[in-house]
Amino acid sequence: MNKVARKVARNIQKQARKRGQNVRFIREARTERCPCWSDAFQQPDAAWHEENPAAPQCNDEGFLAASATPVDASVFLIPYAAASRKEIERFSHYIEHLGPVQNDDHLMIAPELPEHTHTLEWSGAAWNIFNPVPVPLGNETGFWLALVRRA
Numbered sequence: 001m002n003k004v005a006r007k008v009a010r011n012i013q014k015q016a017r018k019r020g021q022n023v024r025f026i027r028e029a030r031t032e033r034c035p036c037w038s039d040a041f042q043q044p045d046a047a048w049h050e051e052n053p054a055a056p057q058c059n060d061e062g063f064l065a066a067s068a069t070p071v072d073a074s075v076f077l078i079p080y081a082a083a084s085r086k087e088i089e090r091f092s093h094y095i096e097h098l099g100p101v102q103n104d105d106h107l108m109i110a111p112e113l114p115e116h117t118h119t120l121e122w123s124g125a126a127w128n129i130f131n132p133v134p135v136p137l138g139n140e141t142g143f144w145l146a147l148v149r150r151a
Helices: 003-019 046-051 085-090
Strands: 021-028 068-079 106-110 117-122 125-137 140-150
Touching: 003 068, 003 106, 003 125, 003 140, 068 117
Parallel strands: none
Antiparallel strands: 021 068, 021 117, 068 106, 106 140, 117 125, 125 140
């Protein structure tokens, strides 16, 4: 990472700690497929669970629940509708990869995003993290952008 990129990344980290929102990322490694997974249809099979009611339930992606690990962090969470044109323009190339925006979605700018993180806790509620995009600074990830939606 070049000198300017390192300075930008350090500034985002410093400002997030100073002015950002305190959140708790929930890391959950989803690596074990449920026996109900259908390779043919690439989705879980609800009928399998009806036939095997004692089996553990899986999520919508067909993974069995894994132990969750909380990670405290400071990030910027900006209501997407309230984000200024200047902020949107600056990251427009990356924001277009976040997917369709719904009412009350937030834009997250995070200095770091722990691996296997799909949710966060903020302001007394759980929020889903959608389509995190690493923003490169030089040859490394400088920070992350993601769409955040109340669960």
